[in-house]
Amino acid sequence: MxxxxxxxxxxxxxxxxxxxxxxxxxxxxxxxxxxxxxxEKLYRENFDLIVADINMPKMDGLKLIQTLREQDxxxxxxxxxxxxxxxxxxxxxxxxxxxxxxxxxxxxxKKLVMNVKMLLG
Amino acid sequence: xxxxxxxxEIMGExxxxxxxxxxxxxxxxxxxxxxxxxxxLLNDIFRSxxxxxxxxxxxxxxxxxxxSHKSESILDKLRREELKVTPEIIDFIFKTADILKxxxxxxxSGKEDKIKGVTANLSKDISEIIxxxxxxxxxxxxxxxxxxxEAKKIDNEEKEVFLNAxxxxxxxxxxxxxxLKKGTYEQEVINALFRTFHSLKSSADYMKFSEIKxxxxxxxxxxxxxxxxKISISKETVDELNSSYxxxxxxxxxxxxxxxxxxxxxxxxxxxxxxxxxxxxEKPLPQKKIRLEKTIRVSENKLDLLMNLxxxxxxxxxxxxxxxxxxxxxxxxxETCKQLRETIEVMNRxxxxxxxxxxxxxxxxxxxxxxxxxxxxxxxxxKKNKKIExxxxxxxxxxxxxxxxxxxxxxxxxxxxxxxxxxxTPEERRAKGKPEKGxxxxxxxxxxxxxxxxxxxDGKGINPELICQTAIKKGIINExxxxxxxxxxxxxxxxxxGFSTAKxxxxxxxxxxxxxxxxxxxxDLRGEIDVDTHIDRGTVFTITLPLTLAILKVFLIxxxxxxxxxxxxxxxxxxxxxxxxxxxxxxxxxxxxxNRVVGIxxxxxxxxxTHNGNKNRHISxxxxxxxxxxxxxxxxxxxxxxxxxxxxxxxxxxxxxxxAGATILGDGRVVLILDPRExxxxxxxxx
Numbered sequence: 001m002x003x004x005x006x007x008x009x010x011x012x013x014x015x016x017x018x019x020x021x022x023x024x025x026x027x028x029x030x031x032x033x034x035x036x037x038x039x040e041k042l043y044r045e046n047f048d049l050i051v052a053d054i055n056m057p058k059m060d061g062l063k064l065i066q067t068l069r070e071q072d073x074x075x076x077x078x079x080x081x082x083x084x085x086x087x088x089x090x091x092x093x094x095x096x097x098x099x100x101x102x103x104x105x106x107x108x109x110k111k112l113v114m115n116v117k118m119l120l121g
Numbered sequence: 122x123x124x125x126x127x128x129x130e131i132m133g134e135x136x137x138x139x140x141x142x143x144x145x146x147x148x149x150x151x152x153x154x155x156x157x158x159x160x161x162l163l164n165d166i167f168r169s170x171x172x173x174x175x176x177x178x179x180x181x182x183x184x185x186x187x188x189s190h191k192s193e194s195i196l197d198k199l200r201r202e203e204l205k206v207t208p209e210i211i212d213f214i215f216k217t218a219d220i221l222k223x224x225x226x227x228x229x230s231g232k233e234d235k236i237k238g239v240t241a242n243l244s245k246d247i248s249e250i251i252x253x254x255x256x257x258x259x260x261x262x263x264x265x266x267x268x269x270x271e272a273k274k275i276d277n278e279e280k281e282v283f284l285n286a287x288x289x290x291x292x293x294x295x296x297x298x299x300x301l302k303k304g305t306y307e308q309e310v311i312n313a314l315f316r317t318f319h320s321l322k323s324s325a326d327y328m329k330f331s332e333i334k335x336x337x338x339x340x341x342x343x344x345x346x347x348x349x350x351k352i353s354i355s356k357e358t359v360d361e362l363n364s365s366y367x368x369x370x371x372x373x374x375x376x377x378x379x380x381x382x383x384x385x386x387x388x389x390x391x392x393x394x395x396x397x398x399x400x401x402x403e404k405p406l407p408q409k410k411i412r413l414e415k416t417i418r419v420s421e422n423k424l425d426l427l428m429n430l431x432x433x434x435x436x437x438x439x440x441x442x443x444x445x446x447x448x449x450x451x452x453x454x455x456e457t458c459k460q461l462r463e464t465i466e467v468m469n470r471x472x473x474x475x476x477x478x479x480x481x482x483x484x485x486x487x488x489x490x491x492x493x494x495x496x497x498x499x500x501x502x503x504k505k506n507k508k509i510e511x512x513x514x515x516x517x518x519x520x521x522x523x524x525x526x527x528x529x530x531x532x533x534x535x536x537x538x539x540x541x542x543x544x545x546t547p548e549e550r551r552a553k554g555k556p557e558k559g560x561x562x563x564x565x566x567x568x569x570x571x572x573x574x575x576x577x578x579d580g581k582g583i584n585p586e587l588i589c590q591t592a593i594k595k596g597i598i599n600e601x602x603x604x605x606x607x608x609x610x611x612x613x614x615x616x617x618x619g620f621s622t623a624k625x626x627x628x629x630x631x632x633x634x635x636x637x638x639x640x641x642x643x644x645d646l647r648g649e650i651d652v653d654t655h656i657d658r659g660t661v662f663t664i665t666l667p668l669t670l671a672i673l674k675v676f677l678i679x680x681x682x683x684x685x686x687x688x689x690x691x692x693x694x695x696x697x698x699x700x701x702x703x704x705x706x707x708x709x710x711x712x713x714x715x716n717r718v719v720g721i722x723x724x725x726x727x728x729x730x731t732h733n734g735n736k737n738r739h740i741s742x743x744x745x746x747x748x749x750x751x752x753x754x755x756x757x758x759x760x761x762x763x764x765x766x767x768x769x770x771x772x773x774x775x776x777x778x779x780x781a782g783a784t785i786l787g788d789g790r791v792v793l794i795l796d797p798r799e800x801x802x803x804x805x806x807x808x
Contacts, residue, residue, distance in 0.1 A: 069309070069312065069313075075312045075315075075316065076312075076315065076316050076319060078316075078320065091289070092292070095289055095292065095293045095296075096293075096296070098312075098313060098316070100286075100289075100290075100316060100317070100320045101285075101286045101289055101320070102289055103285075110278060111278065111281075111282045114278070114279055114282040114283075115282055115286055117327055118282070118283065118286060118320075118323060118324035118327045118328070119320055119323060119324065120323065121322070121323030121324075121326055121327065
């Protein structure tokens with residue numbers, strides 16, 4: 001069974017790029033362009049991992065993670081933040097709301113794949 | 122580091138052990154190909170390479186270390202089922218083992234200096250193969266695994282990713298612990314801790330950092346229980362989490378430093394020293410070369426026996442001294458003579474026993490030779506797209522060590538011939554209604570004083586007509602002569618120099634080197650080779666060899682008052698005839714023995730000895746055979762049978778036709794040993 005990953009990013013380029021990287025690493029990928037869309041997809045089907053941006057319209061990444069972590073079924077879902085915010089406080093905030101790993105853009109495709117694999121075990 | 126290279130004892134051990142490991146690999150690898158999931162077997166093979174790596178690193182033989190390490194890691198992947206056993210991988214391991222073998226032999230012959238240059242090329246070969254293997258593993262079904270292997274290649278990058286993620290885990294953990302210390306036992310904090318320990322566990326597992334994984338897993342379990350309210354959180358649990366955190370920080374620091382998780386700091390420092398040593402340029406190898414003697418393993422029993430016999434010899438020597446003293450003093454002559462006779466009897470027994478044991482030590486099971494062939498057949502089959510099963514029997518048959526060494530090439534040649542020209546392709550075989558898989562039977566057995574080796578195949582056989590045509594075309598024989606040959610003699614034409622029925626020169630059967638080489642090799646071992654074949658049913662080559670080359674039973678004959686020895690195995694019969702029974706004229710004389718005409722030649726003529734003008738009416742004839750032909754040799758007198766030890770001829774005598782060697786008889790006389798086959802050839806040429 002292929003592991004399913006949800007990529008959440010407002011940039012279509014990033015969505016396609018990350019989708020492509022993860023798909024060629026053997027994962028099944030779906031995308032969402034903001035937090036609300038992501039929640040809709042998540043409520044409809046199960047994912048094994050989320051890769052999310054922070055700065056997005058409608059609902060940003062931090063709020064998305066916060067919302068998910070409040071619900072028991074999502075409290076252990078691995079979440080990777082991939083963002084351009086490189087300040088130390090941003091990273092701390094990201095981890096504090098419940099992300100497992102915080103990566104700064106641009107991420108090396110290999111490193112993204114490795115992080116995903118490490119979290120999926 | 123390399124002082125051991127000059128110690129003959131250590132080197133001897135190393136070389137013997139390595140040879141044994143490498144020898145034992147072949148059958149195991151062949152078995153592995155048939156039983157790819159046999160974990161015991163995999164472990165076994167892995168261990169051999171591992172041992173080799175270990176002992177060579179002790180000696181600082183870097184090339185050997187590197188190569189065995191590469192094989193070891195491939196085997197490890199096979200063990201962990203990250204790789205599948207494929208013919209390519211088996212090829213690779215075989216090739217590595219071959220190279221290792223030649224490296225070990227280079228070390229054995231004191232050519233360590235050479236090794237460096239040679240293996241530069243070899244390791245290029247090897248890395249090409251490794252690349253190929255890695256290409257092939259890109260394709261197997263599970264894409265996920267494939268990428269995992271690919272990712273494994275980039276160790277440093279992985280380490281970086283792992284360390285980056287781990288730093289984040291650790292900061293989350295310490296934050297949560299601080300919250301817990303303040304007394305905020307919120308579910309959210311527990312969840313975050315659980316999640317983080319879980320992430321750490323799976324990341325460490327991915328990196329195979331088992332210690333970190335174990336600790337993280339333990340805490341994950343603990344937090345799970347807290348979450349499920351099976352355990353209530355207390356100050357003790359917080360302390361426990363805190364101390365785990367501290368250990369984890371240390372472990373991860375070690376990874377940062379050395380790439381490995383090591384708990385004790387003293388290990389770290391020694392590790393650093395080691396790596397430093399490695400970096401410092403290697404000392405040039407000492408120029409002094411050690412010569413290693415050829416060794417052979419002897420069972421303790423035989424050694425004890427030899428010791429006992431030596432002891433008896435010494436006691437007997439004492440006996441002889443006392444007898445000599447008594448005789449000198451002229452005391453009790455008849456009694457002393459009786460004593461002497463008894464002592465000689467004992468001496469006789471001791472020497473006979475001694476001979477048996479020493480001969481026995483000099484004999485090896487033919488297994489040592491046969492063991493090479495399963496691998497060879499496998500490789501040839503892969504190359505020629507044929508399916509062949511090799512059946513071996515009688516591998517426990519013992520043969521003189523020297524013969525086993527010399528039999529290698531002719532046997533290889535015969536088996537290659539069977540694969541190349543004998544066994545058909547699976548398609549051809551199917552068309553003929555034969556099983557797709559051909560069979561080659563290799564067998565050996567002892568019969569009296571000789572050993573027989575058979576190579577049988579169930580292939581297409583040899584066509585005698587084709588042989589005749591080729592022989593005529595190549596000018597080996599003329600048409601006239603061929604008519605007089607029977608089937609066997611026609612087949613035997615293949616053993617003549619310059620004969621090869623192969624339509625083209627192939628890699629497998631060598632380059633135009635024909636069966637005459639096989640014939641010469643067998644003849645050098647005083648053996649015989651025979652071929653029997655049936656079209657579409659197969660071919661059998663039978664090689665008959667004497668048990669040992671060192672000791673020969675001979676028949677002594679006399680010509681011109683000189684004694685000669687004829688190998689007893691070639692003597693068919695001896696007779697006394699009247700000179701008027703000889704028919705025909707000079708050089709074409711013959712006699713009739715039981716209604717059969719046998720050609721006669723005088724030994725003095727064959728060897729160009731001066732005629733002593735023996736006008737005896739009674740002539741002694743020895744009928745000898747060799748190469749499928751027979752000849753009566755006229756001699757002056759027949760003497761007796763004797764066991765002799767052969768000494769090779771040297772100097773101008775070595776090239777004399779008709780002579781096989783020389784020996785010293787018990788009374789000190791030097792006697793020439795005749796070569797029956799050459800004598801017959803001389804007689805035929807003379808006619």
